[in-house]
Amino acid sequence: MTTKTQTRLKTAAVPLVPGRPDRRRRPLRDKFADPVFNTVAIVVLLLAIAAVVYPLYFVLIASISDPNQIYEGNVWFFPQGITFEGYQRIFADARIWQGLGNTILYTVVGTAISVTAILCGAYALSRKDLPGRKIFMLVFVVTMFFDGGLITKYLVVRDLGMLNTMWAVVLPGAVGVWNLIIARAFFEQSIPDELREAAQIDGANDFTFFLKMVLPLSKSLIMLMIMIHVVANWNSFFDALIFLNDDSKYPLQLVLRNILIQSDITSTGTTGGDITSYAAAQRIAELTKYAMIVVSSLPLMIALPFMQKHFTKGALIGAVKN
């Protein structure tokens, strides 16, 4: 990838010989083709950006607006009748705190397990002297395209006695094959065999080499893996939904689902918008939902600019492999 960028720089520096415009070969419309293209491109992108940003922005301003104003459709670009009641309610809700605590626990433990397992496994698979390397890889790759399905997974977890424990959430999906392939590609590209031979001559065995040479050289990969897993663990809810049945063990996303979505199904019936105390309570509930969306996505959104570099790099490793 780096060589390509270098070529680009080099060729860009070479001054182009401006071709003499040939009237017959260049019809008139060509003069307008590029400005039109540029304008269309920018309009398309601005629309796309607006389509992504506006819903999120709306949720943000709605979370601090007076719910009655939202109902009457007065909230468009600025919060109306500012109130923080939604947030106060969330922070007073014990379920949210418990969910948050569980999520942090699962995220830390899950990420630690996944990253350790992937680094070790991928490094072993990147070594050309590993016996049966192709077979191991095949076994992993097959699971990418063919799996036993939900039910067998559930029964295996159950028979291992992990139901309703943290392990059911952090272990089954610990090693994603795609991540394993990315990590293996990284090791293959950036850890030359000569390095290991040199280290061996200096008396390093495989463990010392892995710990003292490979890992320090793979900082960017490790960062990428940590981020992928933090995001995935933070956002996951499904394993918790099928494997956990004790409220006190629910991660934040499952708590959110129960409050944000489930409660909506039961309450959004055919009831009209007449002003009763029931309706008022519902409006507060709506407000809490907006606030909850903000609270649960904000940590990752704030971290995003810092993570971007690593994720782009991950896409590059993946693309090279493709």
Place this chain on the structure above:
Amino acid sequence: MYGVQIAFRNYNPIDGFSGSPWVGLDNFVRFIHSYQFTQVIGNTLWIAVLGLLVAFPVPIVLALVVNQLQSERFKKFTQTVLYSPAFISTVVVVGIMFVLLSPRSGLVNNVIKLTGGEPIFFMGSPEWFRPVYVISDVWQNAGFSMIVYLAALASVDPALHDAAKVDGASKFQRVRHIDLPGITPVITILFILAIGNLLNVGFEKALLMQTDLNLSTSEVIQTYVYHAGLQQAQFSYSAAIGLFNSILNLALLLTFNWIARRTHQASLW
């Protein structure tokens, strides 16, 4: 994988995996003859094909356009903004849908009311499930998929562009005849992968978006497995359906990989 055998047995908890009686293909036959079969398969195919047709090209177009931007800063800004929704969890995305599409207070219905229309109960109507599903999919994932195409575009030889410029090609012509062919192999590979997962349609999202009112379009193979298997404890029956799904996926993947190899000389392996 070992557990797959229960698809061919009549599983009961007392005899366990290896002790339950063999029933051969009975579970599969029962599924194919069940009255939900056409509906569930139909729903799955509908969403999968619609999703593929709409959601697959969008990131390609975005990447081609973003790649042509002159300003590095605007380029970077666009990328960050467009892929930020990928970091929002499915639960929250569906939560956002519920609040924004709410018939009484939602943003979308406020717009509809403003323009004089009748509010629509999006999450409770079967006919809206598919559009909402596909659009939110594009909203959440297009930016992230774009990154891979951008990476591929970075390796298109700039000398080709320079040569085309000298020959008087417009920007659009260069995008069409240089950039697009340049990333065709990546497009093909990602397309094959998408086909391989065709029937796994964002199962989590379908499950989250499901309400009692839109079941007739929102019940897909995977959610059906979940309901029949885990909620009604018909383990063997639903394991068979899961296996059926896996096999279909694999068959689709192999077929398209074969076609791609014949026509584009691109293949997964």
